[in-house]
Amino acid sequence: MAESTPHLSPAEAKSTLSADWVAFRTIVIKEIRRFLRIWPQTLVPPAISMVLYFLIFGTFIGSRVGQMGGLDYMAFIVPGLIMMSVITNAYSNVASSFYSTKFQRSIETMLVAPIPNGVILAGFVAGGVARGLCVGAIVTIMAGFFVDFTIHSFALTVGMILMTAVLFSLGGFINAVFADKFDDISIIPAFVLTPLTYLGGVFYSLDLLPDFWRTVSYFNPIVYMVSSFRYGIFGVSGDVPVYLSVAAIGGFVVLFWTISLVLLNRGTGIRA
Amino acid sequence: MTTAALSIAGLKKVYADGFTALKGIDLEVKEGDFFALLGPNGAGKSTTIGIICSLVRKTEGAVKIFGIDVDKDFAAAKRLIGVVPQEFNFSIFEKVGDIVEVQAGFYGLSLREGAVNTEKYLKRLGLWDKRNAQARHLSGGMKRRLMIARALVHEPRLLILDEPTAGVDIEIRRSMWAFLEEMNQAGTTIILTTHYLEEAESLCRNIAIIDHGEIVENTSMRALLGQLTTETFVVDLAEPVAAAPEVPGFAFRQVDAQCLELDLTRGQHLNAAFAALDSAGLKVMSLRNKSNRLEQLFVSLTASEGSAETLVHG
Ligand SMILES: Nc1ncnc2c1ncn2[C@@H]1O[C@H](COP(=O)(O)OP(=O)(O)OP(=O)(O)O)[C@@H](O)[C@H]1O
Ligand SMILES: [Mg+2]
Numbered sequence: 001m002a003e004s005t006p007h008l009s010p011a012e013a014k015s016t017l018s019a020d021w022v023a024f025r026t027i028v029i030k031e032i033r034r035f036l037r038i039w040p041q042t043l044v045p046p047a048i049s050m051v052l053y054f055l056i057f058g059t060f061i062g063s064r065v066g067q068m069g070g071l072d073y074m075a076f077i078v079p080g081l082i083m084m085s086v087i088t089n090a091y092s093n094v095a096s097s098f099y100s101t102k103f104q105r106s107i108e109t110m111l112v113a114p115i116p117n118g119v120i121l122a123g124f125v126a127g128g129v130a131r132g133l134c135v136g137a138i139v140t141i142m143a144g145f146f147v148d149f150t151i152h153s154f155a156l157t158v159g160m161i162l163m164t165a166v167l168f169s170l171g172g173f174i175n176a177v178f179a180d181k182f183d184d185i186s187i188i189p190a191f192v193l194t195p196l197t198y199l200g201g202v203f204y205s206l207d208l209l210p211d212f213w214r215t216v217s218y219f220n221p222i223v224y225m226v227s228s229f230r231y232g233i234f235g236v237s238g239d240v241p242v243y244l245s246v247a248a249i250g251g252f253v254v255l256f257w258t259i260s261l262v263l264l265n266r267g268t269g270i271r272a
Numbered sequence: 273m274t275t276a277a278l279s280i281a282g283l284k285k286v287y288a289d290g291f292t293a294l295k296g297i298d299l300e301v302k303e304g305d306f307f308a309l310l311g312p313n314g315a316g317k318s319t320t321i322g323i324i325c326s327l328v329r330k331t332e333g334a335v336k337i338f339g340i341d342v343d344k345d346f347a348a349a350k351r352l353i354g355v356v357p358q359e360f361n362f363s364i365f366e367k368v369g370d371i372v373e374v375q376a377g378f379y380g381l382s383l384r385e386g387a388v389n390t391e392k393y394l395k396r397l398g399l400w401d402k403r404n405a406q407a408r409h410l411s412g413g414m415k416r417r418l419m420i421a422r423a424l425v426h427e428p429r430l431l432i433l434d435e436p437t438a439g440v441d442i443e444i445r446r447s448m449w450a451f452l453e454e455m456n457q458a459g460t461t462i463i464l465t466t467h468y469l470e471e472a473e474s475l476c477r478n479i480a481i482i483d484h485g486e487i488v489e490n491t492s493m494r495a496l497l498g499q500l501t502t503e504t505f506v507v508d509l510a511e512p513v514a515a516a517p518e519v520p521g522f523a524f525r526q527v528d529a530q531c532l533e534l535d536l537t538r539g540q541h542l543n544a545a546f547a548a549l550d551s552a553g554l555k556v557m558s559l560r561n562k563s564n565r566l567e568q569l570f571v572s573l574t575a576s577e578g579s580a581e582t583l584v585h586g
């Protein structure tokens with residue numbers, strides 16, 4: 001039917017696959033442009049706070065602590081601090097970007113276009129990962145001024161960072177879907193993410209903890225990420241086995257992705 | 273035989289708070305049409321448009337775009353639609369040019385195609401000079417034109433505009449009308465909502481009036497205006513008169529010393545009215561409709577119960 005117009009518009013002439021790819025690329029570029037445009041809010045603060053951590057914990061206090069988990073204390077905290085900046089930045093990038101897209105209604109411009117929800121989600125997540133990696137790289141370079149380190153397993157290090165960034169980008173997305181006001185996207189970071197990160201073995205080895213608290217810590221997913229990431233960099237076996245971390249994080253990624261997609265398909269918070 | 277650009281059947285919308293905004297409407301817009309969707313505030317126009325372009329979830333009913341059922345292949349349907357929403361919905365910190373180019377990307381256009389069409393439509397809407405300005409630095413009328421350029425960047429076959437001329441000055445409004453007429457002549461089907469009825473009257477060929485979630489009228493503009501049985505004219509006189517002239521067949525009413533009103537029913541001619549005034553020795557300076565013709569009909573069709581005027585029969 002409907003062969004009334006022989007001339008196809010540029011949008012009609014595209015195959016679905018190539019259109020989806022272009023749409024994905026467009027969202028990612030738009031997301032990257034956003035966090036680069038507001039770099040004093042997105043890139044500078046994590047750099048400053050990490051330098052402070054390196055100075056205070058690494059240099060001033062670390063010299064008194066000596067060894068931790070088979071490493072100099074300064075070296076011990078580096079992986080956790082990189083991980084911490086990746087987590088918070090991936091999370092808050094997607095949380096605030098998706099929330100403001102919703103709030104300014106510019107989400108409508110994606111909804112009216114023929115973009116599958118999975119592509120919209122992937123675009124926002126890739127934006128969060130890009131910011132996470134960008135800040136992670138800045139922190140890693142700065143860490144280089146305080147400690148010498150070579151990377152033990154490049155694949156594990158990068159793989160761990162990527163999976164973590166994806167997971168927390170998804171977390172930020174889910175947070176933004178349910179957020180009704182701007183405050184709602186800082187509640188989870190303040191009450192959940194920050195405590196979990198500080199208690200996630202960034203600053204201490206779980207060996208130091210009494211049995212009870214060590215057991216409790218095993219329920220904290222960030223322990224797995226930090227420990228495996230530290231192993232990836234230094235090759236010293238950490239608090240938990242690596243394969244378990246990879247499997248656990250992978251499982252959470254699948255779970256969070258599914259939840260996010262269901263929310264988008266339902267139009268929760270975005271379609272009346 | 274042409275397919276309908278838009279066909280809606282039994283469309284119903286109940287919002288989350290339980291409010292029924294659409295009570296099951298049927299509507300068809302032919303390909304190539306210039307169609308007005310009119311109705312008072314809260315009638316359900318934006319709700320209908322929202323459902324057509326997937327911003328609002330329908331409760332019941334079917335929507336087809338050029339024969340494509342949105343429940344079967346919404347992506348294919350969306351490629352054919354361009355929408356200019358009632359509320360501004362761009363990110364105010366982005367640049368004008370970026371906003372349009374990004375939209376091209378959402379529709380899968382290559383960077384080059386996107387850049388070419390962005391330039392084309394920003395130029396046509398007089399915004400090319402502003403391409404590097406942040407959207408928040410545009411005036412209200414410019415923001416609306418930005419949304420039109422954005423809606424056109426993928427060259428849709430059906431363009432839907434929800435109050436595109438709200439807050440736009442007269443000059444720009446006229447150039448927007450000319451632009452839309454040109455688009456329509458080039459083959460784009462256009463659906464427009466507006467509260468400026470002279471705009472609908474001069475642009476649109478077919479019309480639906482919606483009120484309280486129901487279509488109360490759906491016909492051609494000509495047929496609708498033909499329903500008008502009485503038109504009221506205002507006559508300005510050259511010299512003051514003491515009283516309205518007594519003329520057989522015409523009921524002149526005096527508004528003030530130099531101004532009369534006249535109800536003309538169908539079949540009566542203005543020539544005869546002039547002749548009558550002439551023979552009474554009155555000179556006419558100017559003559560105008562008391563209100564826009566469509567406005568008279570609109571008010572009577574959407575008036576709340578009890579206050580309905582008797583302008584329309586049938
Ligand atoms: N998200 C929503 N939740 C609940 N009710 C809504 C929602 N959106 C619109 N409505 C109601 O639905 C009705 C129709 O609204 P709609 O926006 O479609 O009207 P409209 O014809 O576009 O009016 P206007 O000319 O003022 O733009 C109104 O009573 C409105 O209050
Ligand atoms: Mg409206």
